[in-house]
Amino acid sequence: MLVDKLIIRGQKRLKGEVTISGAKNAALGVLPAAILSGDVCTIENVPDILDIKILRRIMESLGARFEDIDKNTIRIDTRNVNSYKATTNDMHKLRGSYYLMGALLGRFKKAIVTFPGGCNLGVRPIDQHIKGFEALGAKVEIQHGYIKLTANKLVGASIYLDVVSVGATINIMLAAVRAEGLTIIENAAKEPHIVDIANFLNAMGADIKGAGTDVIRIRGVKELKCNVVHSIIPDQIEAGTFMIAAAATEGDVLVKNVIPKHMESLTAKLMEMNVKVEEFDDSIRIIGRDNLKNVNIKTLPYPGFPTDLQPPAAILLLKAEGISTITEGIFENRFQYIEELRRMGAKIRVEGRMAVIEGGHKLTGAPIKALDLRAGAACVIAGLIAEGETEVFNVHYIDRGYENMVEKFQSLGADIRRISSN
Ligand code: UD1
Numbered sequence: 001m002l003v004d005k006l007i008i009r010g011q012k013r014l015k016g017e018v019t020i021s022g023a024k025n026a027a028l029g030v031l032p033a034a035i036l037s038g039d040v041c042t043i044e045n046v047p048d049i050l051d052i053k054i055l056r057r058i059m060e061s062l063g064a065r066f067e068d069i070d071k072n073t074i075r076i077d078t079r080n081v082n083s084y085k086a087t088t089n090d091m092h093k094l095r096g097s098y099y100l101m102g103a104l105l106g107r108f109k110k111a112i113v114t115f116p117g118g119c120n121l122g123v124r125p126i127d128q129h130i131k132g133f134e135a136l137g138a139k140v141e142i143q144h145g146y147i148k149l150t151a152n153k154l155v156g157a158s159i160y161l162d163v164v165s166v167g168a169t170i171n172i173m174l175a176a177v178r179a180e181g182l183t184i185i186e187n188a189a190k191e192p193h194i195v196d197i198a199n200f201l202n203a204m205g206a207d208i209k210g211a212g213t214d215v216i217r218i219r220g221v222k223e224l225k226c227n228v229v230h231s232i233i234p235d236q237i238e239a240g241t242f243m244i245a246a247a248a249t250e251g252d253v254l255v256k257n258v259i260p261k262h263m264e265s266l267t268a269k270l271m272e273m274n275v276k277v278e279e280f281d282d283s284i285r286i287i288g289r290d291n292l293k294n295v296n297i298k299t300l301p302y303p304g305f306p307t308d309l310q311p312p313a314a315i316l317l318l319k320a321e322g323i324s325t326i327t328e329g330i331f332e333n334r335f336q337y338i339e340e341l342r343r344m345g346a347k348i349r350v351e352g353r354m355a356v357i358e359g360g361h362k363l364t365g366a367p368i369k370a371l372d373l374r375a376g377a378a379c380v381i382a383g384l385i386a387e388g389e390t391e392v393f394n395v396h397y398i399d400r401g402y403e404n405m406v407e408k409f410q411s412l413g414a415d416i417r418r419i420s421s422n
Helices: 024-035 050-061 089-093 096-108 127-135 166-176 192-203 236-248 260-272 307-317 337-342 373-385 395-401 405-411
Strands: 003-009 015-019 040-044 065-070 073-077 110-114 139-143 146-150 158-160 182-186 207-209 215-219 252-256 276-279 283-287 296-298 323-327 347-351 354-358 367-369 389-393 415-421
Touching: 003 373, 003 395, 015 405, 024 040, 024 050, 024 096, 024 166, 024 192, 024 236, 050 065, 050 089, 050 096, 050 395, 089 096, 089 110, 096 110, 096 127, 096 146, 096 166, 127 139, 127 158, 127 166, 166 182, 166 192, 166 215, 192 207, 236 252, 236 260, 236 283, 236 307, 236 373, 260 276, 260 283, 260 307, 296 307, 307 323, 307 337, 307 354, 307 373, 337 347, 337 367, 337 373, 367 373, 373 389, 373 395, 373 405, 373 415, 389 395, 405 415
Parallel strands: 015 252, 158 182, 296 323, 367 389
Antiparallel strands: 003 389, 003 415, 040 073, 065 073, 110 146, 139 146, 182 215, 207 215, 252 283, 276 283, 323 354, 347 354
16 A cells, blocks of 8 residues: 655745635535435635545435546536445545535435544544434434435424534534525524535525524525536634644745635734734735743634634744643534644644643644644645654645645745656
């Protein structure tokens, strides 16, 4: 088996421009949403990443056909999707496969799907998705490791989410657009990709109001048609990763194709740390400085600080003077990567849901493992600031969510390369 690793020689300042790709978590919802139309949809700005390749394979197994118009534009033909059974091994390989529940239920009034996979961040229940489907009239059974959803018809309902869940909000929205009558989701998540998926559904004829607020109203429609070309929003987390890397290397980087409003929680923290941030219409320039102030961060649902930027942010805090803290407010176990950083000399201790980070100590290059997708991004940034050579193993995690990460860092002057070995 080929095992890829990254080799990074650190302490080079990043300089130049980088263009951000389409949002992974938006694309993972938009592609299944196309199934609801039974039509041919053209989608632009689709990130060329492993999670999307796997999702495409799963959708092909259901009868969908894909045509690549160019590297990031695809045409999806879901006219011949004739199976409501998504049970291939691929389903375990990503979290986003759970959107096939809502999409297949909406189209066929039944679905049989495997439990989703995704990063190991502690227990990740899907009880709120199930609560939503049941409220719409579906019977939900767990059999032989599969989730079986069946309904004679779906009828709109009021659903209050007990926890703010991105996945449950989108999944309920997907099923409810083809239900009869009005569905109201209260305590809904407000992430930018929820708005993007709602915009795509509305462009196909759905009637969704309030996406981006905590109350979403969905009036069911009989059919959806792909009338327009949809362009996926820029990836907020990829943008944040490059912004943090620029700050951590004391670089000067223009991060292009971003929506600055989506980056506000990070921008505010960077400025609080004394990083210079210049905002333009669709780009942000980061000018790093060497005298970084310590800050406290708490991850929260949008518009709070995103949990997916928590591991990269920890690396930046290692460069600040004094003690900083990060409190993880979303997932129960998202500090596993810290053990790897300790090999590089990082001084971080974990107290329950809080990481206490002692800044101002140099990191030294070491062999480290990416333990999940965003932990992988943190490993790369750690390598970029460390003295000497860092080897990052388990690169496939990074491939799941970052398009051409190595090439993008190389174009900013980083000394990073990928090696495949047996
Ligand atoms: C999505 C993102 C992930 C991001 C996360 C939070 C995708 C494919 N993944 O994950 O990158 O880190 O949002 O922004 O878009 N919960 C329940 N019951 C449920 C659902 C969730 O208790 O039915 C809990 C989770 O365990 C977690 C919290 O709610 O503690 C938020 O989870 P959620 O927003 O659903 O995250 P995901 O959809 O899994």
